[in-house]
Amino acid sequence: MSASPLLEQLIESLRCLPGVGQKSAQRMAYHLLEREREGGLRLAGALAEAIERIGHCESCRDFSETPLCAICASGSRDRGLLCAVESPADRLAIETATGYRGLYFVLQGRLSPLDGIGPRELGLDKLAERLAAGEVRELIIATNPTVEGEATAHYLAQLARQAQVRPSRLAHGVPLGGELEYVDRGTLAHAFGSRTEITS
Amino acid sequence: MSASPLLEQLIESLRCLPGVGQKSAQRMAYHLLEREREGGLRLAGALAEAIERIGHCESCRDFSETPLCAICASGSRDRGLLCAVESPADRLAIETATGYRGLYFVLQGRLSPLDGIGPRELGLDKLAERLAAGEVRELIIATNPTVEGEATAHYLAQLARQAQVRPSRLAHGVPLGGELEYVDRGTLAHAFGSRTEITS
Incomplete structure (x- = not known):
């Protein structure tokens, strides 16, 4: 029996976070109430606002609170380069780690016929239109190196070739x-098979 | 560069949770936006409500949204037993694991003179009054078996003896x-030192 129904409700609600079970949820609730009431209120506000206002960018399908996300709307990116990634987290990883200055296309998933996820669910009709429009020179395929990711990459490469766009793939290796x-x-x-010559 | 300032704000706010760094906060934010918008809204509401309405029980100092918590207000608990614990989490652990039907006193900390935490900060003046009132027969001391917890236990046992209340301590062992x-x-x-005789 907990001393407070509101506390029980908070602990239960915290369990919707990924990787948070009963024990962690308890610890979080106690921590917030004991030491972080201000941060907790800020979190409640940020959460409600984000969920109400964040939708998807019309152009790249990434999360965005405006019709076009900041990257797609930017005038300083190279519109001839398009990088296809599976998730917003992948896009963020590439954006943080590399100096890439082109645009992105976020599939929000990968081809998985058994789960009912086909080209339409990934917005590939829209991607095909965009490739056909002629602005894109190179499609950088950055799906995950899993079986489904590889199948998706294969499909994307075909789309690119059909539109006379050069497809490329992240290098695999050690x-x-x-x-x-x-x-x-x-x-x-x-x-080993794709070893490269040492030139200088 | 993130695609959405609101998303960045959400990630930053999630970091106030204990044990949540940049990567986990990102994962949580993406998870909530992709798959748990309803749960996220519920969490935002529960969080704001809990933080605004949960204070401390006047009697046991545990978290409570009412002046007296449900346990202290209950008519079916043995008011002659009082169990002193360091934190609400410890109280919950005892309440869940044992069949204890007495009352609690939550110190919300432990004696730690170097951090400026003395008897007054733990509400021990109130505890002494309560012990002196004569209703309590036994004070079960359930502080943590750490150096500071043991010091606190020693102090509490003295308080109990002064008020002619029997102090007891959780058993230590394997x-x-x-x-x-x-x-x-x-x-x-x-x-080994506190081995008990096998009687039957």
């Missing part, structure tokens, strides 16, 4: 800072 | 289901 001993066999075999 | 090999030396020494 991760930087990794040790060969601990690299999985598939990656190692791929890296 | 945890159930544990293996002796992995029990720390202090616990093992204590369990």
